[in-house]
Amino acid sequence: MSGIILSGRGVTKSFAGLTAIQNVDFEIPENAIFGLIGPNGAGKSTLFNLITGYYPLTAGEIRFKGEDISGLPTYKRNQAGIARAFQISKPFPALTVRENVAIGAMFGRPETHDAEATVEDALAIAGLGELADRTAEGLTMGALRKLEVARAFATRPSLLLADEPCAGLNPTETAEMVNCLRKVRDRGTTVWLVEHDMKAVTSICDRILVIDAGNKIAEGTPQEVVSDPKVVAAYLGEPLENTDN
Amino acid sequence: MKQGAALAAAAAVVIAALVLPMWIGPFYTRVLQLFFFSAALAVAWNILGGFSGYWSFGHTVFIGMGAFAAAHFVQQAGPFGSGPWAILVPVLFAGVLCGVFAAIIAYPILRLRGIYFAIAMLGVSQVVGELVNNVSWFQGGVGVFLPPPALDGMAPEDFFYYVFGGLLLLCVIIAMMVRKSRFGHALLSIREDEETAMMLGVATERYKIAAFVLSAMLVGVLGAVYAYSVGYFTTYTVFRLDFSLNMIVFCLIGGIGTLFGPIIGTAIMLFITQVLLSRFLDIHLLITGAMVVVIILLMPGGVIGALRAWRQSRATGKDREAEART
Amino acid sequence: MNLFLQTTLNGLVLGGIYSLAAVGFSLVFGVLGIVNLTHGIFVIAGAYGALVLFTKLGIDPLLAIIPIGAVLFAVGYAYQRTIIQWAISRASLVASLVVTFGVAMMARNVLQIVFGPDVHTITPTYSFSSLTLGDLRIDLVRIVALGASLVLLSVLALVLARTHFGRAIRATAQQPLAAELSGLNTRNLHGLTFGLGAAMAGASGAIIGIVQPFTATSEVAWTLNAFIVVVLGGIGSPAGALVGGLLLGLINAYTAQYVGPALTQAAMFLVLVLMLLVRPNGLLGNAFGESR
Numbered sequence: 001m002s003g004i005i006l007s008g009r010g011v012t013k014s015f016a017g018l019t020a021i022q023n024v025d026f027e028i029p030e031n032a033i034f035g036l037i038g039p040n041g042a043g044k045s046t047l048f049n050l051i052t053g054y055y056p057l058t059a060g061e062i063r064f065k066g067e068d069i070s071g072l073p074t075y076k077r078n079q080a081g082i083a084r085a086f087q088i089s090k091p092f093p094a095l096t097v098r099e100n101v102a103i104g105a106m107f108g109r110p111e112t113h114d115a116e117a118t119v120e121d122a123l124a125i126a127g128l129g130e131l132a133d134r135t136a137e138g139l140t141m142g143a144l145r146k147l148e149v150a151r152a153f154a155t156r157p158s159l160l161l162a163d164e165p166c167a168g169l170n171p172t173e174t175a176e177m178v179n180c181l182r183k184v185r186d187r188g189t190t191v192w193l194v195e196h197d198m199k200a201v202t203s204i205c206d207r208i209l210v211i212d213a214g215n216k217i218a219e220g221t222p223q224e225v226v227s228d229p230k231v232v233a234a235y236l237g238e239p240l241e242n243t244d245n
Numbered sequence: 246m247k248q249g250a251a252l253a254a255a256a257a258v259v260i261a262a263l264v265l266p267m268w269i270g271p272f273y274t275r276v277l278q279l280f281f282f283s284a285a286l287a288v289a290w291n292i293l294g295g296f297s298g299y300w301s302f303g304h305t306v307f308i309g310m311g312a313f314a315a316a317h318f319v320q321q322a323g324p325f326g327s328g329p330w331a332i333l334v335p336v337l338f339a340g341v342l343c344g345v346f347a348a349i350i351a352y353p354i355l356r357l358r359g360i361y362f363a364i365a366m367l368g369v370s371q372v373v374g375e376l377v378n379n380v381s382w383f384q385g386g387v388g389v390f391l392p393p394p395a396l397d398g399m400a401p402e403d404f405f406y407y408v409f410g411g412l413l414l415l416c417v418i419i420a421m422m423v424r425k426s427r428f429g430h431a432l433l434s435i436r437e438d439e440e441t442a443m444m445l446g447v448a449t450e451r452y453k454i455a456a457f458v459l460s461a462m463l464v465g466v467l468g469a470v471y472a473y474s475v476g477y478f479t480t481y482t483v484f485r486l487d488f489s490l491n492m493i494v495f496c497l498i499g500g501i502g503t504l505f506g507p508i509i510g511t512a513i514m515l516f517i518t519q520v521l522l523s524r525f526l527d528i529h530l531l532i533t534g535a536m537v538v539v540i541i542l543l544m545p546g547g548v549i550g551a552l553r554a555w556r557q558s559r560a561t562g563k564d565r566e567a568e569a570r571t
Numbered sequence: 572m573n574l575f576l577q578t579t580l581n582g583l584v585l586g587g588i589y590s591l592a593a594v595g596f597s598l599v600f601g602v603l604g605i606v607n608l609t610h611g612i613f614v615i616a617g618a619y620g621a622l623v624l625f626t627k628l629g630i631d632p633l634l635a636i637i638p639i640g641a642v643l644f645a646v647g648y649a650y651q652r653t654i655i656q657w658a659i660s661r662a663s664l665v666a667s668l669v670v671t672f673g674v675a676m677m678a679r680n681v682l683q684i685v686f687g688p689d690v691h692t693i694t695p696t697y698s699f700s701s702l703t704l705g706d707l708r709i710d711l712v713r714i715v716a717l718g719a720s721l722v723l724l725s726v727l728a729l730v731l732a733r734t735h736f737g738r739a740i741r742a743t744a745q746q747p748l749a750a751e752l753s754g755l756n757t758r759n760l761h762g763l764t765f766g767l768g769a770a771m772a773g774a775s776g777a778i779i780g781i782v783q784p785f786t787a788t789s790e791v792a793w794t795l796n797a798f799i800v801v802v803l804g805g806i807g808s809p810a811g812a813l814v815g816g817l818l819l820g821l822i823n824a825y826t827a828q829y830v831g832p833a834l835t836q837a838a839m840f841l842v843l844v845l846m847l848l849v850r851p852n853g854l855l856g857n858a859f860g861e862s863r
Contacts, residue, residue: 075446092437094502103434106427107446115427134557155445353848360606360668364798365847368840375837486791490672497669527684534676538654541670545662 005030005159005190006051006082010060013043013050020046022214023060028159033181033191035205035222037198039234043214044194048161052084053077064159083157087164089148091136097147098123098132104154118154125183126150127176142173146180159190166197178204202226210234262410266403274402280515281409282471283491287499287507288416289463290492292423293456295502298436299355302363303370304492307461309484310346311339311468313377316389316478324392329404331394336469343465344458351454358439367489374484385480391472405474412470416463417508423459424504432456436502494533498540500549509548573706578828579821584713586820587813588782591720592775592793593800594727594812595768601807601857602744602764604664605655608671610797611790612678613643613769617776618693618785619686625693632693632777633719639777640770647769650674652762675790682787693780716778723774727767728809740764744807799843806857 006028013021021043028034038044049055051062053074061070069077091100098119105118123129126146131139136147145165152160162181166174178200185191195201201208202222210218210225212234218225225231266274286308294300315335325334350369357365377385396404423429431452434442443449472478491514496502499510514536518529544551596610620639624630658670700711731737742750743760751757779785779793796819804815819839826838 078446090438090441092434092441095433095437099430099433103430103442103447104445106430134560138557151445354844357847359665361802361847364795365844367795368844371840372837372844375834379831379833379837528680530676530680530683534673534678534680537673537676538670541662541666541673542654542657545666 003030007063012059014058024216032206033185035201035208036194038211042211081158083152083155084161085148085152089144093137101150101154104151122150122154126180162193166200274406278406281413284508284511285413285416287492287495291496291507293460296432297456300363301366303366305488306370306373307343307464308468311465312472312483314339314342315469316391329394339469340462340466344462347458347461351457355453378480388479390477500547503549506549578824582821582824584717586817587717587720589819590813590816593797595771596797597801597812599768606668609675611794613772614776614793615790617773618780621777621780632781636774636777639773643773644766644770648762648766651765679787690784690786692784712781716782724809
């Protein structure tokens with residue numbers, strides 16, 4: 001774990017006077033799996049949208065690989081190496097799994113040359129090898145989520161933002177997804193994960209950032225975070241062993 | 246291994262096609278010539294309609310434009326060269342002209358989607374057809390004559406059999422190359438979901454236009470050769486709604502958006518109409534319409550789609566069995 | 572100046588007929604989201620029906636509108652509830668477009684076999700009289716045709732606006748699920764709407780038969796005219812159909828008079844393509860919002 005791939009300083013976002021994210025600092029170490037958790041409405045999605053450039057910042061700055069990217073439009077951030085796997089997957093239904101991934105590999109970043117190898121790599125990592133020649137429309141929810149991650153990974157990002165990849169999955173599928181994200185990290189892609197499933201988060205993440213009502217309330221290893229009284233308080237009424245599905 | 250077998254099969258088909266006219270006589274040579282022409286048109290239409298999902302209801306505009314372009318080129322510039330090769334330059338000119346025309350109308354017309362694009366293309370073909378018919382310089386109303394190439398004793402039906410066969414092969418190779426390439430993947434992503442494609446970095450506008458121009462050029466070339474094969478033609482010989490519709494129907498029946506679907510669909514439909522029911526000309530439309538309805542209701546993916554669905558369901562069945570055993 | 576007025580008058584009369592011929596297509600497009608390429612068949616079937624009733628039984632085409640409308644209503648209802656519904660549930664909305672295209676081919680062929688390739692017209696006794704208004708002259712049949720079209724369009728507009736059936740149709744078009752949840756049988760309503768569209772088309776066919784010559788192959792032109800009318804005027808409403816139809820009639824008449832009668836089709840399609848590029852939802856927009 002050499003450097004810091006993504007950092008935020010004083011990140012703030014307000015919508016018409018309502019502050020959704022207030023003065024949040026973070027540092028994502030390279031080659032980590034970093035978690036972002038918080039109760040519903042804490043601002044997790046807003047923070048992701050600020051990083052991909054979907055919303056402009058109100059104040060603060062975001063640096064990617066040392067460069068200030070706060071002013072860049074979404075597609076430039078994408079080209080710089082930030083990819084996002086969406087919670088609601090949007091596959092190309094009539095195309096095969098392999099073709100879906102290939103489109104990610106071919107058009108994502110201009111300098112990717114060996115698209116074919118990238119595709120096979122992404123398929124293997126997501127465990128989609130056997131389904132590669134099936135069309136996307138017949139896939140199960142678990143396979144669709146994997147496809148979403150594989151397609152994003154095929155753009156060869158250095159940072160992959162995964163938005164609740166385990167939501168709605170059964171325990172077996174969740175375990176497979178956790179495994180898949182580990183492999184993504186092992187290929188040198190940093191993963192930043194928003195997840196509701198506490199079991200998944202604590203088992204996979206190296207470090208976790210906790211926000212509540214737009215404020216950072218804790219950051220640390222899974223053990224530190226889980227035992228932090230502020231976190232427990234924030235989650236009161238919402239048990240830690242969250243079974244969202 | 247699999248590729249080698251496919252290549253060998255393709256070579257066998259080509260060789261068989263080369264020697265076939267010696268055995269089957271002029272009637273079936275003409276039927277096959279029509280098959281090559283129609284299949285090549287369907288393959289060319291499919292590059293735009295099947296791969297990118299932009300169905301054109303007016304592709305006959307490029308047949309007509311190609312035919313008249315070749316005829317006027319010969320009238321103005323005289324024949325280029327002699328012997329069978331004399332058709333080469335006018336035919337190429339026709340293809341280029343169609344490509345240029347397509348490039349000019351591409352930007353506005355490809356902003357339309359779905360049925361609106363389809364009908365707008367129908368409109369374009371009607372407008373161009375009527376202009377060719379009524380502006381006297383084009384001579385569409387009275388008709389134009391394209392001098393047949395000197396064939397040195399070869400029967401014209403044999404000659405056009407080979408030319409159309411070669412063009413079909415060319416169209417198939419081009420379609421294959423497109424399908425495998427980055428370009429082809431871009432078109433498929435446009436067909437499936439144009440917005441998501443853009444988000445993944447596909448320059449949708451550029452690829453759509455390229456597919457449109459490529460498809461138009463191929464159809465233009467085919468139209469010009471068709472004009473040579475009929476010799477004398479008027480507007481209504483080449484600007485024909487049924488040409489436009491057949492391209493769609495043949496692709497639908499074989500499997501739209503697939504590589505060989507258009508060829509299979511053309512073979513099925515021509516076999517039914519030209520061989521089985523060749524004497525019942527007055528019910529061809531009924532049969533074609535019925536085929537379209539039946540295919541859409543029973544196998545919406547066409548013949549190839551049905552085969553694939555069958556294979557996929559068999560594979561899923563096997564998975565289930567395997568799962569049940571463990 | 573008189574020539575201009577005369578041309579305008581001709582265009583408006585023609586436009587009234589275009590409006591009636593298109594309103595069923597527009598309704599089906601707006602409510603069901605289906606581009607019905609069989610529409611022209613309904614129009615031409617209405618014309619042939621009126622021809623048969625007139626020549627065999629001596630029934631006036633304007634009276635024939637009632638039985639023709641009833642028969643086509645039934646045919647349209649049955650057609651939507653079977654073939655079109657199957658196509659939508661088994662494949663997609665796009666598939667329904669292709670199915671209607673296939674059915675149109677079959678029906679055209681059947682009409683050709685039954686009635687032959689000849690061009691027909693219906694000639695009731697008032698066919699050859701005309702009215703004069705100052706210097707302007709107009710055929711009586713055209714006035715009759717325009718009047719009948721306007722009456723039928725107004726009736727349809729009233730049905731849609733005032734009756735329970737009309738409200739149900741509009742509700743189904745805007746929020747199919749919510750309509751279903753409020754106890755409306757949307758499938759049945761879709762069938763009824765389609766039947767109504769077919770009946771209007773058949774009625775227009777009976778009127779067209781006394782004004783213009785027709786053959787089985789004219790069905791293509793009537794489907795396209797309907798499409799153009801919808802693009803010009805807007806989807807789903809009698810008012811949109813009227814605006815689009817009158818515009819199309821005027822374009823047709825002016826082109827025939829000032830550019831050349833052979834170029835009317837070209838002019839219509841040119842306007843169609845330009846209109847699609849500028850304002851694809853028509854001058855009056857989609858009566859049922861942007862939801863489709």
